[in-house]
Amino acid sequence: MKEQVNKIPRATARRLPLYHRYLRLLFDAGKYRISSAELSEATKVDSATIRRDFSHFGELGKRGYGYDVEALLTFFSKILNQDKLTNVALIGVGHLGQALLNYRFQQNNSVRISAAFDIEPSIIGTIQSGVPVYSVEEMVEQLRLQHIDVAILTVPQEVAQETVEQAVEAGVKAILNFTPLRLSVPEDIRVQNVDLTNELQTLVYFLNTNAKN
Amino acid sequence: MKEQVNKIPRATARRLPLYHRYLRLLFDAGKYRISSAELSEATKVDSATIRRDFSHFGELGKRGYGYDVEALLTFFSKILNQDKLTNVALIGVGHLGQALLNYRFQQNNSVRISAAFDIEPSIIGTIQSGVPVYSVEEMVEQLRLQHIDVAILTVPQEVAQETVEQAVEAGVKAILNFTPLRLSVPEDIRVQNVDLTNELQTLVYFLNTNAKN
DNA sequence: GGATGTGAATGTCTTCACAGCT
């Protein structure tokens, strides 16, 4: 079933959505052919890196020509499961959670938030930005029922760990963690941290060190 | 003036705010001594990596003992300029921008959003979550006036590039970019991308590849 | 005794530079 070329380097995998996005942009702009040099200009990824990344999936281009935009786009759509719809849960409907509910995660929607959870009685049972909000008590049940295995965590840090444990119990396999805490999870669970304070402080740090790195 | 130990590896620098945060947590919890092994458990950073990271700043620990929490905290506070207040601008007060205005970027506030910019007449001139909102027309002037050199970019992607060019013109040196586009900037300007769609899609990709990487 | 600091080994990622194919 998985005819997938395995052992894609992590760094490459993390760039795939970016390539996919720019290929769509190019395709929509009517471009039918692209070289690694041009794609590099758009994405700011070194052209040799782009060629290396692509090469992990086979010989996608033609020497002396470049890559066919439509073919590449189709290929990466498959790779990234853009054909299927992936349902995601949002846990914690505070300011940031609300913003993410409104966030257009895709023009071409292949990922969508299909359920949200909170403890605030005034929003439980309502539809926020098109997404039903459930109480946290119903979370395990709903996650199981809806077969959701990706969750976005935007709860207060005080309850982050306990919440993630419930989510994992309910079968969640991947977590996009917006809390500033590093979560403890079983090793087969993937956590991606989005650490806004950290990003901002790193930026300030580099600014104050006159560092070129 | 800069007695700073230079040539800190990029990967180390990106972990400094995390260390700082956990040291504060430990300090506030009354812990006065910590080993790299314990800090590793909290931060999920390998203990050898922690020791290597710290060693770039000198010999901060004591063999057979570990590290003094307060001393480390003080040290990293200096390194990260936690003593000074850094003003940051928020450009684009949509849903995500609003959420960031409310985001507590620090318990111990050393970074704060001091000005916001938008084109929406109904919020221009108002105070949103304690932050004055100016029109984009006033942006260059205000950024200069307030000597702001860090900006958070949460504008629609259609105007991202032109907006960033104005910000750079106004002296901004670092940008936290929440738009899905890769910005073109002079090479002395630092851009940190926070690419939410990308993160989510990468997570989905890894989920569907039964990848261990 | 116990945990640091660090050479050395290993792993990962990027970049060069060019042979080879179209």
Place this chain on the structure above:
DNA sequence: AGCTGTGAAGACATTCACATCC
């Protein structure tokens, strides 16, 4: 003639494992 795909080199990062020192 031009651009890919990739060996080889280089740069960077992590991890091992232990001598060293408190």
